[in-house]
Amino acid sequence: MGLFDRYEGLLEAYRDVRTTGYDPFQIRMERVLSPTEAIINGRKTLLVGTNNYFGLTFDPSCMEAAIEAIRAEGTGTTGSRIANGSYTEHVALEQEIAEFYGKKHCMVFTTGYQANLGLISTLAGEGDQLLIDADSHASIYDACKMTQAEVVRFKHNDPSSLEARLRRLGDRPGNRVVVLEGIYSMLGDSAPLREFIDVCKKYGAYVIVDEAHSLGALGDNGRGLCESAGVLDDCHFIVGTFSKTLGAIGGYCVSNDPDFDILRVTVRSYMFTASLPxxxxxxxxxxxxxxxxxxxxxxxxxxxxxTLYEGLAAKGFKLGPEHGPVVGVHLPDRMIAIGFWRAMLDAGIYVNVAVPPATPNGVSLLRCSVCAVHTKEQLEHMVEVMTGIARQFGVLEDRTLRVVGGAH
Known part of the structure; x- marks a missing residue:
């Protein structure tokens, strides 16, 4: 038996992807020009697949703050905060994030992935039940592999499915820990969070919400779905990342739990990795x-x-269920999605391609992420380019509106 035999299905998909002549998972940006443009394959390319929701990677004040910090304190910490100590700025950042959410406590992680991985696998232990949405992010699924808790999946964005599973657990001992997401990263749909919270309250379950794609985008103050749904005080733990709206890298968790600081000596992904520079x-x-x-x-x-969602919908594209910063464009099958992605790149537009088995329900997608500093002209140009390619591929056989679900 070969080492990679277990990945035969994935290897087949990867071979299909590479038949285009480009490997979408190893694209090299020769030079990033701005939040919305880069040089790829020697040509200026529009970026609509980078999760740079507010365009802050090139914000002058953020860049200057980073430069000054390097001059003052060097390029790195060379160890974990447990071993090497915390810098004053680490503590200040945690205080500022906690204040932003109106919470008492915050922990900062080196990546958002590590925040989910460490927190979830630590909070849900032996004898507990960990309940996750079927479309959860890979970091949540990987946390499931690390925990000794019983893992139970419920149907995507379906509070009644969660309630059925909690009811079935009955009076069994152990904590119930439910993990939800603000905006899901593939289809761009958001959780019916208030309904989920009502179910969790009824059954005494703890709630973790991952706001990775909703920080900044949702809520009157940008605090995510928890704020826009009016349930900030009902979410026991909120996790997020710095690598999207905030334009950097890192992760965090906020909470009002009085014993929160015990996590600093129990969460392995915090304890045993170098802290943020x-x-x-x-x-x-x-x-x-x-x-x-x-x-x-x-x-x-x-x-x-x-501009993007409604423009594509008007042309007849089949889209994800809600308006949101993630716009998922459904395509008939894997090979069409791969070819479409290649044609888009040849036309000077970079998006993400997502194909089975890495997608919900085996769908094939072009995944687009919208930026606040995209111009209307850039996005209208993208709609026209995609429409032309879709007609070449036979994806748009008519101009009928075909949108999955309703607008958000």
């Missing part, structure tokens, strides 16, 4: 200030979402 901490602190000071970025993001 000063430059990243400084840029994130500044990015958080920008998010709070410039609500017009959120307004512009949603205007751009409408």
């Amino acid at each position: 000063p430059s990243i901490v400084a840029s994130v602190r500044q990015a958080l200030k920008v998010v709070k000071a410039k609500p017009e970025l959120r307004t512009q993001l949603w205007s751009n979402v409408a």
Whole structure:
């Protein structure tokens, strides 16, 4: 038996992808010009697949904060906070994030993936039940592999399915820990969070919400789905990332739990990895200030979402169920999705291709992510390019509106 025999299905999909002549999972950006453009394959390319929701990777104040931090404190910490100690800026960032959410406690992680991995596998232990949405992110599934809790899946975005599983658990001992997401990263749909919270309250379950794709985008103050649904105080733990709206890298968890700090000596992904370097901490602190000071970025993001989503819908594309910063474009099968992605790149537009087995329900997608600093002209151009390619591939046989679900 070969080492990679167990991945035969994935290897087949990967071979299909590479038949285009490009490997979408190893694209090289020769130079990033701005939040919305880069040089790829020697040509200027529009970026609509980078999760750079507010365009803060090139915000002058964030870049200057990072540069000054390097000059003052060097390029890295060279160890974990448990071993090497915390910098003043680590503590300040945690305080600022906690204040942003109106919570008492915050922990900062080196990546958002590590935040989910460590927190979930630590909170749900032996004798507990960990309940997750079927379409959960890979970091949540990987946390399931690390925990000794019983793992139970419920149907995607279906509170009644969660309730049925909690009811079935009956009076069994152990904590119930439910993990939800604000905006799901493939189809761009959001959880019916208030309904989920009602179910969790009824059965005494703890709630973890991952706001990776909803930080900044949702809520009157950009605090995510928990804020927009009015349930900030009902979510026991909120997890997020700095690598999307805040334009850097890292992760965090906030909570009001009085024993929260015990996590600092129990969560292995916090204890045994190097802490964020000063430059990243400084840029994130500044990015958080920008998010709070410039609500017009959120307004512009949603205007751009409408331009792309409604433009594609009007042409007849089959889209995800909601308006949102993630726009999933459904395609008939894997090979069409791969060829479509290649044609888009040849036309100077970079999006993500997502194919089975890495997608919900085996769908094949082009995954687009909208940025607040995209221009309307850029997004309208993208709609026209996609329409032309779709007709070449026979994807748009007519101009009938075919949208899955309703608008958000």
